[in-house]
Amino acid sequence: MIRDYTQKSSILRMHNLIKQLRLALSKILLFITQKVNVANLFAAFTSYFTDIAPNWGRIISNTMVRYLFANNILLSSQLKKNQTLAVKSKLDKVLIISDLNIGDAVNLQIAAYILQKLKAQRIDYVINKTAYPLIKHNPHISHTFPLFSCPHFVSSEEIYYLNSIIKQNDYDLVLNFCPFLSKRSINSKNFINYMGLSIYIANNYFKQKTTHVTYATWAYLNKIFNAHIPFEGNFLYLSSASIQQAKKFCDQIPKNAKKIFFNIDATSKYTLMPLSMQLYMLEQLSHLKNTYIIISASFSQENLQEKIYKSLKNTHNVLLINKNMAIDTYASLIDFCDCFISSDTGGLHIAASYKFDEYSRPLNNKTAIFSIFGATPATIYAYDSLKEHFLKSSQ
Numbered sequence: 001m002i003r004d005y006t007q008k009s010s011i012l013r014m015h016n017l018i019k020q021l022r023l024a025l026s027k028i029l030l031f032i033t034q035k036v037n038v039a040n041l042f043a044a045f046t047s048y049f050t051d052i053a054p055n056w057g058r059i060i061s062n063t064m065v066r067y068l069f070a071n072n073i074l075l076s077s078q079l080k081k082n083q084t085l086a087v088k089s090k091l092d093k094v095l096i097i098s099d100l101n102i103g104d105a106v107n108l109q110i111a112a113y114i115l116q117k118l119k120a121q122r123i124d125y126v127i128n129k130t131a132y133p134l135i136k137h138n139p140h141i142s143h144t145f146p147l148f149s150c151p152h153f154v155s156s157e158e159i160y161y162l163n164s165i166i167k168q169n170d171y172d173l174v175l176n177f178c179p180f181l182s183k184r185s186i187n188s189k190n191f192i193n194y195m196g197l198s199i200y201i202a203n204n205y206f207k208q209k210t211t212h213v214t215y216a217t218w219a220y221l222n223k224i225f226n227a228h229i230p231f232e233g234n235f236l237y238l239s240s241a242s243i244q245q246a247k248k249f250c251d252q253i254p255k256n257a258k259k260i261f262f263n264i265d266a267t268s269k270y271t272l273m274p275l276s277m278q279l280y281m282l283e284q285l286s287h288l289k290n291t292y293i294i295i296s297a298s299f300s301q302e303n304l305q306e307k308i309y310k311s312l313k314n315t316h317n318v319l320l321i322n323k324n325m326a327i328d329t330y331a332s333l334i335d336f337c338d339c340f341i342s343s344d345t346g347g348l349h350i351a352a353s354y355k356f357d358e359y360s361r362p363l364n365n366k367t368a369i370f371s372i373f374g375a376t377p378a379t380i381y382a383y384d385s386l387k388e389h390f391l392k393s394s395q
Contacts, residue, residue, distance in 0.1 A: 070202035078196035102346030137237035246332035270375035354394035
């Protein structure tokens with residue numbers, strides 16, 4: 001009898017212990033899911049690991065994405081969930097939330113184009129503040145909200161303002177392409193998150209299919225809306241004032257001279273061309289006859305423009321862009337140039353876009369583009385006129 005009591009007491013204590021452990025674990029998980037964004041955690045972990053061990057960081061990150069993320073089961077699940085949301089949603093008012101960078105604001109405009117073809121009545125677009133002059137004249141977009149100011153996170157103030165926009169306009173559907181936002185942080189009745197598109201891009205990348213983010217966005221939205229809208233590349237609609245400012249800059253250069261635009265900057269040190277490579281290329285280009293080189297300003301790397309200019313032996317045909325040049329003037333200036341050379345960064349996507357003025361009249365659109373790639377996958381972000389699985393540039 002004593003043995004039975006002791007056994008029952010032990011079982012009861014064990015049961016209570018398991019119950020308490022379960023309760024504690026559920027609270028921890030609830031706290032994590034509410035307070036921590038999985039995308040932030042993954043980005044922070046892989047970035048830290050890549051900093052201390054670049055090769056191993058690359059191998060581990062790619063392996064994790066390939067086997068834990070880019071699988072058909074997860075993709076099928078996301079497609080079904082998002083198709084259900086897309087089909088049941090009215091398209092009277094739709095909000096598109098871009099990712100945080102300038103290049104993302106340019107590339108993800110394809111979503112507005114598709115939604116207009118689907119007869120959406122009002123299409124609003126939340127973007128990086130700096131990108132606003134590039135987007136504001138897009139005829140497919142009803143209202144543009146320049147909100148994001150940092151390429152690495154979304155602040156609590158920005159989330160508050162974003163939710164105010166959603167509440168005020170009562171959107172039928174919100175398409176979120178920003179991995180630093182989640183359904184928990186955004187108050188919307190019909191919310192399609194970035195995860196499905198991310199899995200789709202990763203899945204195509206490892207299967208060596210056409211993966212460029214603009215093309216993938218087009219294909220993915222066609223799938224979830226059960227549509228067959230033909231593909232169009234990226235467009236930029238630039239103000240007449242910016243075109244005039246770019247022309248004024250080019251008036252410094254003899255009319256018959258060739259113009260090479262060399263973009264020295266990049267958002268990340270892993271996509272930035274090494275200084276030694278930039279100097280070597282510029283030194284070679286500076287010896288070309290009847291050719292002028294326009295060197296961009298640098299925002300992410302302090303004094304990079306000055307370092308490069310001082311290191312060049314031949315600068316008589318080199319012009320420097322001031323940091324204060326407006327981004328739409330920067331875009332218009334590219335269109336006046338014969339060639340554009342860049343690392344993987346927002347300037348590359350600006351250069352590759354087909355350009356109109358604000359009245360939808362096409363510009364020159366004859367700039368040859370050369371992109372130098374480091375850590376980022378070229379098939380996702382680069383352009384090529386001949387290679388299979390690359391997006392053709394509009395230039």
